[in-house]
Amino acid sequence: MATMNMIQAINSAMDVMLTKDPNVLVFGEDVGYFGGVFRATEGLQKKHGLTRCFDTPIGEGGIVAVAIGMGAYGLRPIVEIQFADYIYPAFDQIVSEAARLRYRSAGDFTAPMTVRTPYGGGIFGGQTHSQSPEAIFTHVSGLKTVVPATPYDAKGLLIAAIEDNDPVIFLEPKRIYNGPFDGHHDRPVQPWSKHPASDVPDGYYTVPLGKAAIVREGADLTVLAYGTMVHVALASAEDAQIDAEVIDLRTLLPLDIDTITKSVEKTGRCVIVHEATRTSGFGAELAALVQEYCFHHLEAPIERVTGWDTPYPHAFEWDYFPGPKRVVEAMRRAMEA
Amino acid sequence: MKNRKPLSLRVPEPEARPGDTPDFSAMKIPEAGTVRRPDPDSPDHEIRDLAYALIRVLDNDAQAVGPWNPRLDPETLRRGLRVMMLTRAYDDRMYRAQRQGKTSFYMKCTGEEACSIAAAFALDRDDMCFPSYRQQGILIARGYPLVTMMCQVYSNECDPLKGRQLPIMYSSKKDSFFTISGNLGTQFPQAVGWAMASAYKGDDRIAASWIGDGTTAEGDFHQALNFASVYRAPVILNVVNNQWAISSFQGIAGGEETTFASRAIGYGLPGLRVDGNDFLAVYAATEWAATRARDNQGATLIELYTYRVEGHSTSDDPSRYRPSDEGKAWPLGDPIERLKKHLIALGEWSEERHEQTQKDVVDEVRAANKEAESHGTLGAGKMPSVKTMFEDVYEEMPWHIRRQRQQLGV
Numbered sequence: 001m002a003t004m005n006m007i008q009a010i011n012s013a014m015d016v017m018l019t020k021d022p023n024v025l026v027f028g029e030d031v032g033y034f035g036g037v038f039r040a041t042e043g044l045q046k047k048h049g050l051t052r053c054f055d056t057p058i059g060e061g062g063i064v065a066v067a068i069g070m071g072a073y074g075l076r077p078i079v080e081i082q083f084a085d086y087i088y089p090a091f092d093q094i095v096s097e098a099a100r101l102r103y104r105s106a107g108d109f110t111a112p113m114t115v116r117t118p119y120g121g122g123i124f125g126g127q128t129h130s131q132s133p134e135a136i137f138t139h140v141s142g143l144k145t146v147v148p149a150t151p152y153d154a155k156g157l158l159i160a161a162i163e164d165n166d167p168v169i170f171l172e173p174k175r176i177y178n179g180p181f182d183g184h185h186d187r188p189v190q191p192w193s194k195h196p197a198s199d200v201p202d203g204y205y206t207v208p209l210g211k212a213a214i215v216r217e218g219a220d221l222t223v224l225a226y227g228t229m230v231h232v233a234l235a236s237a238e239d240a241q242i243d244a245e246v247i248d249l250r251t252l253l254p255l256d257i258d259t260i261t262k263s264v265e266k267t268g269r270c271v272i273v274h275e276a277t278r279t280s281g282f283g284a285e286l287a288a289l290v291q292e293y294c295f296h297h298l299e300a301p302i303e304r305v306t307g308w309d310t311p312y313p314h315a316f317e318w319d320y321f322p323g324p325k326r327v328v329e330a331m332r333r334a335m336e337a
Numbered sequence: 338m339k340n341r342k343p344l345s346l347r348v349p350e351p352e353a354r355p356g357d358t359p360d361f362s363a364m365k366i367p368e369a370g371t372v373r374r375p376d377p378d379s380p381d382h383e384i385r386d387l388a389y390a391l392i393r394v395l396d397n398d399a400q401a402v403g404p405w406n407p408r409l410d411p412e413t414l415r416r417g418l419r420v421m422m423l424t425r426a427y428d429d430r431m432y433r434a435q436r437q438g439k440t441s442f443y444m445k446c447t448g449e450e451a452c453s454i455a456a457a458f459a460l461d462r463d464d465m466c467f468p469s470y471r472q473q474g475i476l477i478a479r480g481y482p483l484v485t486m487m488c489q490v491y492s493n494e495c496d497p498l499k500g501r502q503l504p505i506m507y508s509s510k511k512d513s514f515f516t517i518s519g520n521l522g523t524q525f526p527q528a529v530g531w532a533m534a535s536a537y538k539g540d541d542r543i544a545a546s547w548i549g550d551g552t553t554a555e556g557d558f559h560q561a562l563n564f565a566s567v568y569r570a571p572v573i574l575n576v577v578n579n580q581w582a583i584s585s586f587q588g589i590a591g592g593e594e595t596t597f598a599s600r601a602i603g604y605g606l607p608g609l610r611v612d613g614n615d616f617l618a619v620y621a622a623t624e625w626a627a628t629r630a631r632d633n634q635g636a637t638l639i640e641l642y643t644y645r646v647e648g649h650s651t652s653d654d655p656s657r658y659r660p661s662d663e664g665k666a667w668p669l670g671d672p673i674e675r676l677k678k679h680l681i682a683l684g685e686w687s688e689e690r691h692e693q694t695q696k697d698v699v700d701e702v703r704a705a706n707k708e709a710e711s712h713g714t715l716g717a718g719k720m721p722s723v724k725t726m727f728e729d730v731y732e733e734m735p736w737h738i739r740r741q742r743q744q745l746g747v
Binding site for chain 2: 051056057059061062065066067068069070072073074092096097101103106107108109110144164165166210253254255257
């Protein structure tokens, strides 16, 4: 057991898998000698060799296409897209190729690849370093979409994603790489070392895909969140003095509908929180599912707290970010309805 | 406004449109046998002339001449001829099947048979091919059953792809034939990735891919060349320049300014420009590139210069945008006719044997089609089970897809 922040946990997951499976490779922009702009691949090239962790040209479409070809050969590549905002040049290869190979070839060819990419705001990254494009990927049949919220989950989920035989989009909430930021941007952020989920085994373990975690049990209302917003939701419950049950979805697709329905049937109220823009965001799918499965248990309209339907604004970060103030207001509306 | 000459926008146009006389006078066609053949391990900067040349082996007297003559034995030539004839007969039959309403769509490769079949002959059987939609000849060259191809086209109960793919989007891993995509050019960088994997594993198999002239305008084309160059991937990247991308002539993809083969030069790769209707030239160029790749010298870009004799697909009517007799005026002739004449010139073939073989391949196709149709045609007779529609989206069916299958009641 070691104390790890989320970057170290992600690094450890790749290290474990590079050691365990000679068919695992890691590549992407700046990931080799330098170890990645967020240091997620630091030391991997030195330890495992040049051909197992290497730099690529700046061509996201090429990076993903090469990984698809390697997957067809029988390798199990992990690629890093430096920011989720840069993933769009690879969109055709992800949507029309990686996601569809198994189906269109009736299982003859598969794309057992993991696309790691830092996403989300709260770092003053402006509109090209802050986006949350998860709903674009959950809309694509054939992809799995995973978002960890702690170092322990990040390592276990990443190993599960690497071992999965389907393509996985692994979105890393970069605002909480170094500590569980709770949305109170005017307060100092605790480092991960003070959080129990920074206790991470050194070796191999998995956190299964498709299973949510109840990170705070409560009776009054259910909060559905993922990534950074899990910590915002926890802080908001304290701020509002509401006995909220906070569910960290961990995998958006396939979704853990059982954990969600059980909780909403118990509490009768549901608040959905995500950083991404509101319209057609993943919250819309969650709201539709909750009303479909739990309609007769609902005692209040489902609330959504999200980013606004604008590009991510640089100077107005904290007006844009769905922080604790807005989450608390939504919780109170849900309680009062 | 300053006193300057106004700018003007240029939009390329082909030499001839419907009603015009086909005009290929601007095409420079060197005599067969005149292009040098450097060693396959030559540095790319010493062989840049090949990107602007036109490698040809069969001359006007149907003799194989010059340094690129691969000196194939007559039996191999006869097999190559037969596979090309079989492919054309298959195309004709499936085109008719579409017209008879037995399937939704078909694409012929008429006139381009050598581009895939001669290449398949030069490659090893387990070299991995990443084709576009006009390389059915590879599967036929590798002995893939015609019946199975037809069942795919008919989306019937024996379709190995279970009715999921548009006709002609074949897939066969055991024949080293990658699942065909309808999105153009995606397979080019994937082939590079496969080749990188083969190199990483210390394997000796190489990859090959095919796209059309129009697709060279896609980003995937350039990423493929860049990655192939950077990692010295053992891959052969073929551009089948058949002059037409649906209705857009190759000048719209930038083919008027320079050759497609010369795109290789900016990436530090060898580019070969080859007479794509010359079975021997395609074979020799592929063999050269394969030798280079297997020797760890990396990728080669090959432009196969040919002509799309038929429409883009059954949904296309080429008489609306090009002279209908343009194919007949194509100066590089027909790959089947040229190889036939060569074999006759060698004394290894005759008109009678050719006629007999033509009858044989038509019979073979007819018999295969009869069997395929007995398994159903699109929307008529036997179909794959509807419940298979929900399978293979993921390795294991997730709850939400299972639920949707239940909602459909299957």
